[in-house]
Amino acid sequence: MSGKVSKNNPESRGKVTALRQYNGKPVKPVLFIKSGVGRYIAASFEDGTLAVNKDTGLPIAYKSI
Numbered sequence: 001m002s003g004k005v006s007k008n009n010p011e012s013r014g015k016v017t018a019l020r021q022y023n024g025k026p027v028k029p030v031l032f033i034k035s036g037v038g039r040y041i042a043a044s045f046e047d048g049t050l051a052v053n054k055d056t057g058l059p060i061a062y063k064s065i
Contacts, residue, residue: 020062020065021065022045022051025046026046027043027045027051028044029042029043029062030042030044032059037058041062041063042060043061044059051065
């Protein structure tokens with residue numbers, strides 16, 4: 001039993017990744033839901049505002065940053 005490692009041990013989960021940057025400001029992932037558009041993980045600044053695409057007016061997907 002000494003070879004088993006608990007999956008709940010925070011040390012065995014790996015390193016935490018740094019937040020991504022958009023226009024020089026850190027953004028965090030948030031769930032965006034809108035009828036007719038769908039739901040996806042969008043980028044939000046630390047003050048709570050969404051990073052918005054100027055052309056479409058929709059929040060930018062977190063994975064595209």
